[in-house]
Amino acid sequence: MPKHKIGIVGATGYTGSELVRLLIDHPDVSIEIITSESKAGTSFSKINPHFKGRIDMKLEPLKNLADHELDLVFLALPHGVSMDFIRDWNPDDFRVIDLSGDFRLGSAEEYRQWYHKKHKAPDLIEKAVFGLPELFRDQIRNARLVANPGCYPTSAILALAPLIKNEIIEPEQIMIDSKSGVSGAGAKAKQQTHFPEVFGNFSAYGLLKHRHTPEIQHNLARYAQKSTEVLFTPHLIPIDRGILTTTYSTPTKDIDKEYLGEWYYSFYEKEYFIRVVDDPPNVKHVRGSNYCDIHVTYDERTNKVVTVSTIDNLVKGAAGQAVQNMNLMFGFIERSGLEISPLSP
Numbered sequence: 001m002p003k004h005k006i007g008i009v010g011a012t013g014y015t016g017s018e019l020v021r022l023l024i025d026h027p028d029v030s031i032e033i034i035t036s037e038s039k040a041g042t043s044f045s046k047i048n049p050h051f052k053g054r055i056d057m058k059l060e061p062l063k064n065l066a067d068h069e070l071d072l073v074f075l076a077l078p079h080g081v082s083m084d085f086i087r088d089w090n091p092d093d094f095r096v097i098d099l100s101g102d103f104r105l106g107s108a109e110e111y112r113q114w115y116h117k118k119h120k121a122p123d124l125i126e127k128a129v130f131g132l133p134e135l136f137r138d139q140i141r142n143a144r145l146v147a148n149p150g151c152y153p154t155s156a157i158l159a160l161a162p163l164i165k166n167e168i169i170e171p172e173q174i175m176i177d178s179k180s181g182v183s184g185a186g187a188k189a190k191q192q193t194h195f196p197e198v199f200g201n202f203s204a205y206g207l208l209k210h211r212h213t214p215e216i217q218h219n220l221a222r223y224a225q226k227s228t229e230v231l232f233t234p235h236l237i238p239i240d241r242g243i244l245t246t247t248y249s250t251p252t253k254d255i256d257k258e259y260l261g262e263w264y265y266s267f268y269e270k271e272y273f274i275r276v277v278d279d280p281p282n283v284k285h286v287r288g289s290n291y292c293d294i295h296v297t298y299d300e301r302t303n304k305v306v307t308v309s310t311i312d313n314l315v316k317g318a319a320g321q322a323v324q325n326m327n328l329m330f331g332f333i334e335r336s337g338l339e340i341s342p343l344s345p
């Protein structure tokens, strides 16, 4: 079978480079074009010397996309920039997986409220499918536009879905506390992510107003068909990649700890990338891989269900999940190109 032709827009960024890393070894696709505006004309391996001899192709400007007959384009662009591209896109030309947050929420109004910008392609919001394969697999298969989830929402939604689906917890009293490595903030230099600011430091940010709050609420509600409310606090920690998320929720009924563990095992039994684990996982257990490790327990003293989950923000939290979505959209084996063992220690 001829290989499917793909393009990666924003290939100089962290998630774009990670897409290149995963897709050069994918058996069923060929990378036809990788783009950058600032580094167009430069070879990819010149910017990323670890790819020398692996992928030396030149970065091209976005406008060259039209010179290629593509089956699918990954957009690894900042939010706000993605919707400019998608606004002018003809869905009959190629399918799109957007790694930004532009199409993950429920409406243009919600987008304006949390992103503080007017949405430029509001009619496409409803047509986009939230690309969390474990929960929305059937819709992803037929989608022309997939909104790849944010990294924090991936770790939180996967940890909470079994509890919400089976009405084990109150869906409107959920606390979520997440910690992320610095690559979550992207490759562009910013003061908050500058080495002297981050090294030896640990800080909370985006308190009460981080845009992943509605993303988690909206997509959990969409999955479980009930309204949810979460209080989400992200933190920046001095590691390069990885996210650890802890959730606290109140049970709706008496809880049997053993039943809880068994329910998680059975809920994710067929999911290759979800590992339900007996002890709290750490970020090195998933580093470089597409796994999400999840631990669940119950505290009788405070009557709270607690989950701890970990992902690599650039893989299951971004590029790996995008490849998993592409595999579904093209009818490939879902884990094709993603059977990567974690790098720990």
Ligand SMILES: NC(=O)C1=CN([C@@H]2O[C@H](COP(=O)(O)OP(=O)(O)OC[C@H]3O[C@@H](n4cnc5c(N)ncnc54)[C@H](OP(=O)(O)O)[C@@H]3O)[C@@H](O)[C@H]2O)C=CC1
Pocket: 009, 010, 011, 012, 013, 014, 015, 016, 036, 037, 038, 039, 062, 075, 076, 077, 078, 079, 081, 099, 100, 101, 149, 150, 151, 183, 184, 185, 186, 187, 188, 313, 314, 317, 318
């Ligand atoms: N980092 C992470 O862990 C995660 C990121 N995401 C999302 O994925 C997307 C990409 O993130 P990330 O890779 O971290 O970001 P980076 O800042 O590392 O990279 C952004 C890329 O976008 C390109 N770009 C920036 N502005 C423009 C523009 N105006 N026109 C065209 N190209 C532009 C840059 O190319 P150049 O400057 O070379 O032209 C660069 O290749 C974002 O929406 C982010 O929120 C989602 C989940 C996790």
Ligand SMILES: CC(=O)N[C@@H](CCC(=O)OP(=O)(O)O)C(=O)O
Pocket: 079, 099, 100, 101, 149, 150, 151, 152, 180, 181, 182, 183, 184, 185, 186, 234, 236
């Ligand atoms: C550490 C850090 O800064 N993380 C990013 C989240 C990365 C991500 O998933 O962002 P999108 O929703 O924009 O795709 C942040 O909090 O903005």
